[in-house]
Amino acid sequence: MFLVVAGLGLAATGWWHTLTWCALLAAANVPGTLAPAHPVIGRLGRVAEVAVVVLGTASSDHLDGWLLPFLTVPLGGAALFGGRRVKEGLGEALALALLTAAGLGLLAGDGGEDFWVTALEWLVLAGLFAVTASWLRKALQASTTSAPQPYEEATALLTQLRAVARQLPGGTLDPGGIATHLLDEVRNHVPAERSAVLTGGGGDRLVILAQNAPDRVDWETSLNTDGTLADAWASQQSQTSARSLSRSRSSVGAVSVLVVPLVAGVRTVGLVVCETDQPGAYTAEMIAEVADAAASGALRLETALLFDEVRSLATTEERQRLAREIHDGVAQELAMVGYGIDNALGLLPPHATEAAGELKDLRTEVTRLITELRLSLFELRSEVDRHGGLTAAIADYARTVGASAGLRVHLSLDESTARLPAATEAELLRIAQESITNARKHARADNLWVTCEVDPPYARIEVSDDGRGIAGSGADGRYGLTIMSERAERIRASLEIRPREPHGTTVAVILAAPTARGSVNTANKE
DSSP states (O other): HOOOHHHHHHHOOOHHHHHHHHHHHHHHHHHHHHTOOOOHHHEEEEEEHHHHHHHHHHTTOOOOOGGGGGGGHHHHHHHOGGGGHHHHHHHHHHHHHHHHHHHHHHHGGGGGGHHHHHHHHHHHHHHHHHHHHHHHHHHOOOOOOOOHHHHHHHHHHHHHHHHHHHHSSSOOOOOOHHHHHHHHHHHHTTTTTTEEEEEEEEBBBBBEEEEEEEEEEOOOOOSSSSSSHHHHHOOOSSSSSSSSSTTTTTTTTOOEEEEEEEEETTEEEEEEEEEEESTTTOOOHHHHHHHHHHHHHHHHHHHHHHHHHHHHHHEEEEHHHHHHHHHTTTHHHHHHHHHHHHHHHSSSOTTTTTHHHHHHHHHHHHHHHHHHHHHHHHHHHHOOTTTTOHHHHHHHHHHHHHHHHTTTEEEEEEEEEBBBOHHHHHHHHHHHHHHHHIIIIIIIISSEEEEEEEEEEEEEEEEESSSOOOGGGHHHHHHHHHHHHHHHHHEEEEEEEEEEESSSSSEEEEESGGGGOHHHHHHHHH
16 A cells, blocks of 8 residues: 555655655554554554644645545554454544544635545545454454364364263164164064175275174175165165175075165265065065164264274374384383393403303393384284285284294184274284284293184184193283273174183184074084
8 A cells, every 4th residue: 555655646746745755654654564463552653654644635735635545554454453442443543534634624725625525535445444354353353263273172072972972872882783773673664584784994895884694694795886785875765676685695586675875964874785585575665664764873873983983093093102102212222221231241251151141131031022012013003904804914913923932823814805894803903913912922832823704794713822721821911811801892792712622722702693603612613
């Protein structure tokens, strides 16, 4: 605005007159520029700007109004930077401008009508600009105060989540439990020899949260092919078909398939699949009843899945943080201790055999501790790769631990193309890691047998050793057993810990084991 009025002055008056008042105006601008929000300096600066504008206008022979556009600056500054005294500063500036304009109009006499019109126009424009600036300031303040910081917002949301979770029926946010309850509810409305709840797995394949069938079912889980699953997921509409979604079922005989999407808001969170060996079994009324049940269960399932994801992210981040702290802290310090012992051994005189022996024993213990820390770091950083799968992660960990401890590792891996939920895979991996670690640290075994059988929603992880057995485990080993039991309970899996003949221990965790398969002992006999 300063450059604008300078140009207008050069066009309307001479050089010296314009430069003089521009210099005075620049001096009046200094307080408002350096401290616009100051309660005293800012207000005095704005008053000085108004005074220079009106005095410069009065000093002109023809009352040229080239300085009047600058009235928008002090009035706008009063609105933007006036703080809690915006109205006072704005009122002072407007009052001074009006009084000065009135005085100038009187000085102009009969020839001041044109000046009056120009002065009032710029006063109105400056007032409108000030009102707009004041509104903008309030809007900015409101948006700043109403938008909490990311951690504050996260704290508020997590606090609300904790309070809501405690008030939920059953006090649980377990996706598998909610999916099982939903299947029981659906089977009250429609006939279904086989049923399942599938949800997104982060790719083009669905994961099986729960199923209800007399035998294990190899469900179709791909969304890439044109079929009932893909149509229901994309359209968010119930679909029926006469083609079975069970790849393990014989194609002989008629079948009726019903796929109902679980929609929460505008997002598809899962699918309910029902199959019966009767043609045309699902009527429009039945489909509507299942859709109503799915609509009420979709929000519960999405809440549980979101909670599971938040918990998994928090757990993963905490494990990575601990791994970094151990690597950068204790591990480095132990390495320095080892170097110090090596230096001390080099400085010992030849006849100090007893001290040398003590230092060598201490160096061996430090080396053992460093090895333990490295294995702990590997365990903390181990995760289930979404491309490699659960069995690959367990096998990799077993090979690494076996190589470091001198164990002969025997692997039996069987994993289908379908995947378990990520949180469930993570818990099963931790249980397997704890079992393998106990065998390495406490069993004094020579052989380690690891069996992984994953066919969602079924999974069986078994770790056996030929060591001293459960009785030989110390307090640390028994604490590990408690942790495994808690993890198995969290994913609604059964945990068995039993002696292995002729000696050793077997730890088996079974997830969603069908009754047709029997117990772990039965499976082993098979």
